[in-house]
Amino acid sequence: MNRRDYLKLSLAAGAALTFNPGALFASGASGRGPLITRAIPGKDERLPVVGLGSSATFSRVAGSEDAQALREVLSAMVEHGGTVFDTAPSYGASEQVAGAIARDLGLTDRLFWATKLNVAPRGGGAADPDAAKAQVEASFERAGKRPIDLIQVHNLGDVPVQLGLLKSLREAGRVRYIGVTTTFAPQYGQLEQVMRDEPLDFIGIDYAIDNRTMEERIFPLAQERGIGVLVYAPFGRTRLWEKVKDKALPEWAAEFDATSWGQFFLKFVASHPAVTVATPATSRVRHMVDNMGAAYGRLPDEAMRQRMIRHIESL
Incomplete structure (x- = not known):
């Protein structure tokens, strides 16, 4: 059973579930214990292990004239314990639309707002400091939050200039946490060097059950250095959904309380001790x-993680 079919069956009890995501949640999560949270390394603060990203379909819907679906998605995340919302100025209208929705719904202060910084380089290949400052100020206006919880240098763009700006903002108390991100394997070596050289609070990186290279060096380094990890693309974008299409969820997934392929993949990611939060993007409240x-x-x-890996590799 794929994700779409599973969720259709979950909604078959009645149309009321479409308009009351809490009812769907209660039907699948009740009695399964408290919300799982992970500590930010070195801090007296914990975050739910699942949040929301705003690239991909979220970004496309944000660019449309009807953002009602995104209102429902943000509401559902908070209603069911989530707080971490990850966005970026480069994700189209995502940052602006989500900020407006959060203010309208009174959710701004309930969200852990994570955004990014990466301005286009100047002719010489360096980022324009004034443009970087302007982009950050625009993010403050869109988020409507002071301070912003986390700003990261997107895809390691001119780290000396842009991370330097973020360090000054953290020192001034305008940003709580700072970091860098990449989802490109050729940049992993550079990421490791920045992790060693700079006082980072977080990194953002791709990680999935079929994409585990970061377990070799990056995750151990994050644990050694006390750096939190936001995970992007925990479904391998669409890669894992294609792999399990028309495949039944194994019965033994119940041993770790997974009732769908989505939960199977996310629980694998969240179970790595270096991971702080997984932030899959979606524009659908059911998802x-x-x-x-x-x-x-x-x-x-x-032991179960290894069994999960073997199962996915066998498909």
């Missing part, structure tokens, strides 16, 4: 509710 189900119940232990 958001299903994703949040992965933040409840049990997580797989190492």
